[in-house]
Amino acid sequence: MKRLIHAPDFSLDETIDSAQVFRCRPENGGYRVRNGRREFLLTQRGDTVEVQTDNGITQAEIVHFLALDEDHAALCERLSKHPEIRTAIETCRGLRILRQDPWECLVGFICSSCCNVPRIRKVVASLCDAAGEHGSPAFPAPGSLPPEEDLRKLGAGYRARFLHAVNISTMRAWLNGLRLQEFSVARRRLMSLDGVGEKVADCVLLYALGFREAFPIDVWVRRAMEAVFFKGRKITARHLQAFAADRFGPDAGYAQQFLFHAWRTRRNR
DNA sequence: GCCCAGGGTAGTA
DNA sequence: TACTACCATGGG
Numbered sequence: 001m002k003r004l005i006h007a008p009d010f011s012l013d014e015t016i017d018s019a020q021v022f023r024c025r026p027e028n029g030g031y032r033v034r035n036g037r038r039e040f041l042l043t044q045r046g047d048t049v050e051v052q053t054d055n056g057i058t059q060a061e062i063v064h065f066l067a068l069d070e071d072h073a074a075l076c077e078r079l080s081k082h083p084e085i086r087t088a089i090e091t092c093r094g095l096r097i098l099r100q101d102p103w104e105c106l107v108g109f110i111c112s113s114c115c116n117v118p119r120i121r122k123v124v125a126s127l128c129d130a131a132g133e134h135g136s137p138a139f140p141a142p143g144s145l146p147p148e149e150d151l152r153k154l155g156a157g158y159r160a161r162f163l164h165a166v167n168i169s170t171m172r173a174w175l176n177g178l179r180l181q182e183f184s185v186a187r188r189r190l191m192s193l194d195g196v197g198e199k200v201a202d203c204v205l206l207y208a209l210g211f212r213e214a215f216p217i218d219v220w221v222r223r224a225m226e227a228v229f230f231k232g233r234k235i236t237a238r239h240l241q242a243f244a245a246d247r248f249g250p251d252a253g254y255a256q257q258f259l260f261h262a263w264r265t266r267r268n269r
Numbered sequence: 270g271c272c273c274a275g276g277g278t279a280g281t282a
Numbered sequence: 283t284a285c286t287a288c289c290a291t292g293g294g
Contacts, residue, residue, distance in 0.1 A: 116293055157290035171270035197277045218275035
């Protein structure tokens with residue numbers, strides 16, 4: 001089924017290239033994106049996004065996934081009041097934070113540790129090929145990831161132990177229930193999982209559970225923050241976290257996403 | 270061939 | 283609380 005959706009202040013390229021979702025590839029001038037049980041073929045022309053997807057999905061669900069219900073212009077206006085990050089906002093305008101499936105997000109970011117983005121995509125893809133029926137768009141459900149030794153052979157390396165741990169212990173209902181908790185409570189509960197520290201927890205909170213105040217700190221965000229706010233001095237993650245919460249509050253997640261994407265793609269100057 | 274990558278954990282000071 | 287070694291491996 002094909003739909004046309006009005007999407008002002010939206011950039012498909014910036015959104016997909018900013019490494020939130022890992023199952024995506026270019027196709028026909030757009031992208032084929034898989035997340036959770038959904039599959040989309042997305043193409044943008046001006047203010048219009050063409051979406052080809054399965055019959056079951058509603059227009060409202062697509063708008064929700066792409067975060068087109070957010071007031072992006074107002075967000076950029078608020079963030080642009082911080083001159084230190086203005087370049088990042090302007091060069092990546094239209095970058096939206098998708099609302100993705102929590103389980104796939106959790107697994108993807110456990111895979112991400114000490115990997116570059118192309119390798120994360122590869123590991124996630126091979127993991128899906130091994131677990132699911134080949135060609136199925138659905139991400140393997142909790143409990144149906146390959147056994148630990150297979151995960152290791154698929155290229156997961158030392159992350160295989162962590163993947164196995166969440167595979168046998170985590171359930172969808174538990175993850176979804178975290179949406180109703182306070183940010184700090186949900187964060188602590190995610191971090192109680194073996195292999196989930198502050199960074200991975202913050203990614204799941206931000207990209208999948210709706211906590212836009214979450215501020216994941218990876219090597220790029222650390223570099224960006226130290227450069228633009230602290231004259232290149234080394235700052236502890238704890239301090240950066242508090243600083244971001246104080247500066248950006250509920251927009252911290254978006255500030256992070258703009259900084260990450262601008263610096264990783266070397267458009268910070 | 271080398272440096273680095275969307276980290277987490279356990280141990281130590 | 284902060285710093286370190288270790289974990290495995292491939293992309294550029």
